[in-house]
Amino acid sequence: MRTSIATVCLSGGLVEKLHACAAAGFDGVEIMDADLVGAYESPEEIRELCRRLGLTVEMFQPFRDVEGVDDATFAQSLRRAEAKFEVMERVGADLLLVCSNVATATVDDDAVAAAQLGALADAAAAHGIRIAYEALAWGRYVDDYRRAWRIVEQADRPNLGVCLDSFHILSRGHDPSGIEEIPGDRIFFLQLADAPELDMDLLSWSRHHRLFPGEGAFDLTGFLSHVLRAGYAGPLSLEVFNDTFRQTDVTRTAAHARRSLTWLADRTAHARGWDDGRLGDAQEARRIDFVEVGGADLRELDELLDQLGFSFRGRHRSKAVRLWAAGDARVILNEEVRDATPVLTAFGLGVDDARAAADRAAALGAPKVFRRTYAGERELPAVAAPDGTQVYWDDVAAAASWAGEFEGGGPAAPLVASVDHINVAYAWQDFDEAVLFMSSVAALHTDSTAEVPGPHGLVRSQVMRSLDGVVRVPMNLAPPTAPLPTRHVAFRVDDVVAVARAARARGLRFLPVPGNYYDDLAARFDPDPGWLETLRGLDLLYDRDEAGEFVHFYTHTFGGVFLEVVERRAGYEGYGAANAPVRLSAQRELDRRG
Known part of the structure; x- marks a missing residue:
């Protein structure tokens, strides 16, 4: 498996990015035009640096707004292309990404597009350069990879093929199985990106919210399977536009990106019964x-x-x-x-x-x-x-x-408990990497998500767990300007009321719960008055759903950690999310009082 990454995925200058890509173990890079334009090093110096680092320049990108235009506009495009061909020769790139037209297209005609792309390919051939045509999800006329392939096939040039990008295909809900109808040698390049499920315009979704494989909602295992079955033999390359990754440490992000490709290759190999790219079996946590x-x-x-x-x-x-x-x-x-x-x-x-x-x-x-x-x-x-x-x-x-x-040590305690869950917290710049780590390295699986209002804004919670639920790791993402939420460990017991009474008799100080909480609890659940007074008297919190009940309490915070004791009744599988704002407010109030 050859691997590659677009320099647009990373922060810093081009030289920094190249060093980080090599350190992470990538075989090659896609050099973004803007990164080269902003570099003080000449194309020849960048080419030599890539050689010393062991990186191949897999593709130069992007070249925009070529096809579907009038003759005068196309002539200007050819002039622009000649200048870029010369730069590519100097930097050592022989493949140019051409995106479907989003700005200047005025002719919705495949024959015109094919003729113009064919002419561009002929001009590129004189420089030993190939053209990879990509259907952008928001292309003016060409926004479907299947139409892009029809145009390429009609143009019929040996140095003209397609570039397939998982985001542009999956974000529009297009069926990727049609990829298998494209000859593998005409798929010139493959770009991979994951993304969360969002309801927003495609351009904004793409420019700000792409993720590395394994961090979003796309079926990249199935997508990659179709590409490989088509006979594609080029590198697996990442093109991820994301505001966070463009601000985080370049070396760490490159390593994070490389891990995502290893994870994807392994998942795909396991799903399809292939040996190539396969790691050892994931060890499920027991x-x-x-x-x-x-x-x-x-x-x-x-x-x-x-x-x-x-x-x-x-x-x-x-x-x-x-x-x-x-x-x-x-x-x-x-x-x-x-x-x-x-x-x-x-x-x-x-x-x-x-x-x-x-x-x-x-x-x-x-x-x-x-x-x-x-x-x-x-x-x-x-x-x-x-x-x-x-x-x-x-x-x-x-x-x-x-x-x-x-x-x-002393004898075993009469108390019978187990670790119910470990609640961890991450800063905004580390969260996606942590999700990938927990799934790929710790072999946990994504479960429920929730957004909890707190004193500093919404806290997003993503639960990672073993398949049987014995291991549960809720992961909290704090708002960017908020302090990092305190971590805690929750212990599960059979009778939380008895544990609370015994602990209070031993002098334990619980996190105090406001009286207003119990008034609201009465309105929401109409509990037995005696049960409500038990909860109130012990600072216990309560939740209920159609599957069962959840009763729990918290200790005070000690430095950067606190403890929770929980009782799950019947089939309750949640974490008392409705009570989290009360806990966050109570902790903040205690912090404020010192």
């Missing part, structure tokens, strides 16, 4: 082995876990690390982390084959995490998520694996 909170001083969290009913299970034999447990819920407090503020630093996933999970992560370019281990201690493979959170894998139950390294 359980959450542990969650880890790191910080310089975590004694307050020791007290909190004790009040919740967890038992102290010992100190690590060689590290400044403590273990608390209740049933299957295990919390590691790591004071080797030097940050003064407590923060969620890691979590462990139980899988069938930990080494296979780590090998797949390495193939996807996830950075490996190293932690010191001594003789007799279990070494767990791990990688870092985009925000630095560490993800560990183990294929042996904790009791027979790493848990035995903790010494001096």
Whole structure:
């Protein structure tokens, strides 16, 4: 699989972009005309830099507004083209992207378009250049790849073919199966982009909201399958216009982009039973082995876990690390982390084959995490998520694996709990990369989404989960100017009222819930008055849907983390989204009071 990326996908100057593309492992690049125009380096210097970096210049783009015009306008287009052909020869490109006309077209006639594209191809042939004609989704007359191919076929020039772009095809809802009717050697280039489902004009959707494969709603696996079955043998190239990616670190974004192509090739190979491009099988998460909170001083969290009913299970034999447990819920407090503020630093996933999970992560370019281990201690493979959170894998139950390294603890707690979900938060510039990481590396699947109003604006939540729902990771995206939402871990119990009463008797301070919330709860659900008073008296929150009920409470925030205890009744699968604004407001009020 050869890979390529358009320089328009990345921030910075052309030289920076080329270095980042090479570092990420791309084989080639599409050089955007505007990037070259804005570079101080000559085309010859760019060509030599690409050679030294091991990059091929796969295509030069774009050339616009050629076909479907009067003779005078077309003559001007040929003059423009000759100038670009000379630049392409200097920069080492032999393929030019020509977009369907959106501005100057006045003649809706395939024969005219074919004649003019044929003449352009003849002029290009004198320079050893090929032309890839692309139907833009908002083209004046040509907005369908099937019509673009008919025009190319009618023009009948060996150096004239089509460029297929997943966005232009899938955004219009066109059936991509017709791609298989195009001879593979006439598909000169393939551009890939994902996108979310949005109801907006195509140009704005394309210019601002494209995503890398695996981050949006397009069926790129099916799309790529049609292209490959047609016999296409060129590179898989990314063309992603996105305001975020044009502002983020160029090296990191290039690595993110390269991971998306590896993911797409793997998904397509698995779906079609192909060997080429296939990684090892994704390791489905079977359980959450542990969650880890790191910080310089975590004694307050020791007290909190004790009040919740967890038992102290010992100190690590060689590290400044403590273990608390209740049933299957295990919390590691790591004071080797030097940050003064407590923060969620890691979590462990139980899988069938930990080494296979780590090998797949390495193939996807996830950075490996190293932690010191001594003789007799279990070494767990791990990688870092985009925000630095560490993800560990183990294929042996904790009791027979790493848990035995903790010494001096007390007996198991009567409390039976499990980790219900791990709620993480990302800044706007990291969110899409994190979604791709969780799906490609952690092998989780996208689930429900929600938008929750908070004191600083709408917080978007995307849930990632295992197929059986045992592992759930809601991911929150804060508004661009808002502070990052605090992360938290939710523990599931069978009787949250009993846990709350016992915790309060031990002195636990809950997050206080405003009285107005319970007045609204009475109006919405008309609960039994005694039940409502139980909720009010314990600062419990409540939600209900057609499948079941959800009862939960929150602790105070400790640095950058807080805890939640939940009870799911019957088939309730949500996260109490209706209660999130109350929680956010209560936390903000406590912060305001200091």
